[in-house]
Amino acid sequence: xxxxxxxxxxxxxxxxxxxxxxxxxxxxxxxxxxxxxxxxxxxxxxxxxxxxxxxxxxxxxxxxxxxxxxxxxxxxxxxxxxxxxxxxxxxxxxxxxxxxxxxxxxxxxxxxxxxxxxxxxxxxxxxxxxxxxxxxxxxxxxxxxxxxxxxxxxxxxxxxxxxxxxxxxxxxxxxxxxxxxxxxxxxxxxxxxxxxxxxxxxxxxxxxxxxxxxxxxxxxxxxxxxxxxxxxxxxxxxxxxxxxxxxxxxxxxxxxxxxxxxxxxxxxxxxxxxxxxxxxxxxxxxxxxx
Numbered sequence: 001x002x003x004x005x006x007x008x009x010x011x012x013x014x015x016x017x018x019x020x021x022x023x024x025x026x027x028x029x030x031x032x033x034x035x036x037x038x039x040x041x042x043x044x045x046x047x048x049x050x051x052x053x054x055x056x057x058x059x060x061x062x063x064x065x066x067x068x069x070x071x072x073x074x075x076x077x078x079x080x081x082x083x084x085x086x087x088x089x090x091x092x093x094x095x096x097x098x099x100x101x102x103x104x105x106x107x108x109x110x111x112x113x114x115x116x117x118x119x120x121x122x123x124x125x126x127x128x129x130x131x132x133x134x135x136x137x138x139x140x141x142x143x144x145x146x147x148x149x150x151x152x153x154x155x156x157x158x159x160x161x162x163x164x165x166x167x168x169x170x171x172x173x174x175x176x177x178x179x180x181x182x183x184x185x186x187x188x189x190x191x192x193x194x195x196x197x198x199x200x201x202x203x204x205x206x207x208x209x210x211x212x213x214x215x216x217x218x219x220x221x222x223x224x225x226x227x228x229x230x231x232x233x234x235x236x237x238x239x240x241x242x243x244x245x246x247x248x249x250x251x252x253x254x255x256x257x258x259x260x261x262x263x264x265x266x267x268x269x270x271x272x273x274x275x276x277x278x279x280x281x282x283x284x285x286x287x288x289x290x
Contacts, residue, residue: 003096004054004103006061007264009088010068011077013039013046018071025067032060035265042219044079049264051095058106062113069119074144074170080217084140084147085170091177103176111174115160120171123159127175136173137213144170181231181270182263183239185246186224188256192216195225198249202242211237224258238273
């Protein structure tokens with residue numbers, strides 16, 4: 001059996017009725033397995049994670065994103081998480097017996113579909129059409145608010161869809177990537193400046209770990225600051241290494257860690273390192289899981 005994973009990030013995390021309608025569009029006439037629907041009202045963002053045969057995942061993703069574009073109005077959107085569109089980013093991840101080429105075919109077919117309904121689309125990661133578009137961070141720089149100006153410049157011509165600013169939907173990024181880990185650490189402080197200093201110790205762009213993308217976000221309802229991260233190569237930079245660095249940096253500032261979050265699926269192999277590091281079970285192997 002072939003299994004393709006999709007993690008669709010949409011810019012709505014507060015309106016439960018809209019989220020329910022988007023989910024219903026996904027599961028309607030589609031044989032996909034929903035692994036998680038994670039909504040965050042502070043981020044104002046929902047991540048739909050599901051898997052299935054490539055063709056089923058493609059069709060389900062088309063329905064989900066069409067409904068999201070219909071319901072979400074970016075002209076009134078606010079939230080702590082960076083975003084550029086109603087359907088912000090749509091990565092496809094080969095999970096089982098799916099080749100890179102097959103996954104790329106799905107991503108390109110999806111991009112053509114979304115562009116066809118009037119949304120500017122950029123291909124990233126393994127589907128990128130030029131080097132400067134490989135990184136999501138580079139494409140999304142300036143967020144939704146920057147695209148009105150970007151769309152006046154030839155270098156920002158989208159890979160699919162209209163070459164113009166679309167206020168209601170914004171723009172979307174899609175592609176194929178290695179399975180990453182979305183890992184958040186919540187700090188018992190509302191000092192965003194301290195959070196930004198801690199981020200510098202782990203983020204690749206500021207001299208931290210090569211395989212970590214990180215930002216500090218305010219979580220007003222909790223009166224906390226969140227270190228929100230993507231670990232892009234968990235074998236090279238494991239969860240515990242990043243957590244211990246953040247803990248050390250927080251301790252040096254008299255800040256406690258409240259809790260952590262894993263958003264979306266976690267590759268089971270990533271848990272082996274946690275077992276060995278924290279439980280000191282050095283002989284543990286994944287064949288012990290059942």
